[in-house]
Amino acid sequence: NAGVTQTPKFRVLKTGQSMTLLCAQDMNHEYMYWYRQDPGMGLRLIHYSVGEGTTAKGEVPDGYNVSRLKKQNFLLGLESAAPSQTSVYFCASSSLGLAREQYFGPGTRLTVT
Amino acid sequence: AQRVTQPEKLLSVFKGAPVELKCNYSYSGSPELFWYVQYSRQRLQLLLRHISRESIKGFTADLNKGETSFHLKKPFAQEEDSAMYYCALLHITQGGSEKLVFGKGMKLTVNP
Numbered sequence: 001n002a003g004v005t006q007t008p009k010f011r012v013l014k015t016g017q018s019m020t021l022l023c024a025q026d027m028n029h030e031y032m033y034w035y036r037q038d039p040g041m042g043l044r045l046i047h048y049s050v051g052e053g054t055t056a057k058g059e060v061p062d063g064y065n066v067s068r069l070k071k072q073n074f075l076l077g078l079e080s081a082a083p084s085q086t087s088v089y090f091c092a093s094s095s096l097g098l099a100r101e102q103y104f105g106p107g108t109r110l111t112v113t
Numbered sequence: 114a115q116r117v118t119q120p121e122k123l124l125s126v127f128k129g130a131p132v133e134l135k136c137n138y139s140y141s142g143s144p145e146l147f148w149y150v151q152y153s154r155q156r157l158q159l160l161l162r163h164i165s166r167e168s169i170k171g172f173t174a175d176l177n178k179g180e181t182s183f184h185l186k187k188p189f190a191q192e193e194d195s196a197m198y199y200c201a202l203l204h205i206t207q208g209g210s211e212k213l214v215f216g217k218g219m220k221l222t223v224n225p
Contacts, residue, residue: 004156031210031211033212033213035215040122040217041217042119042199042215042216042217042218043157043199043215043218044215045212045213045214048210048212050210050211056208056210058212090156090157092157094211100211101159101162102149102159102213104156104157104158105156106156107156
């Protein structure tokens with residue numbers, strides 16, 4: 001039982017390049033989330049999904065797209081990376097119902113130069 | 114609007130001292146609150162949730178609806194408590210989906 005995994009762990013992009021971050025969970029959770037973590041800003045929700053085939057915008061969705069084609073995977077895409085997207089990205093998942101614990105991945109450190 | 118405020122960014126104490134990490138919230142509904150912790154080089158993990166009314170690693174947190182607070186307390190801090198602590202509020206959208214709203218976090222350092 002690996003829990004929540006993220007690929008890659010580190011990445012350096014040049015401005016304008018694109019990339020996809022992959023999140024996978026093996027806990028059969030309905031909910032999946034993408035956050036970014038920046039110093040002094042805490043965790044901010046980018047996009048989330050309440051089930052396979054569904055996605056919704058979070059607090060800071062601009063510049064990102066997501067897809068949830070399979071229940072266990074949640075992809076975060078950057079079509080044209082900008083230096084402002086330099087951050088640590090965390091994926092999380094949780095099961096349905098109130099007050100469920102969110103399980104986090106190890107994070108992806110992205111630098112855009 | 115839903116909001117979580119952690120008024121202090123940094124707290125440094127000596128081992129054995131009491132600690133209190135403050136958290137205030139703003140929410141129109143019935144609040145469900147959590148504390149998450151991130152130890153160095155580890156992923157975020159749930160520390161405790163108010164509905165469980167539990168004590169984890171010596172930490173407790175009481176929901177005070179009158180003061181809209183959910184402060185995290187420990188009577189005697191240990192060096193291994195050094196970490197980033199995030200207070201979070203469960204927000205139920207109009208569509209019925211669930212999201213966590215996080216505070217900006219607080220770094221606790223416990224010195225020997």
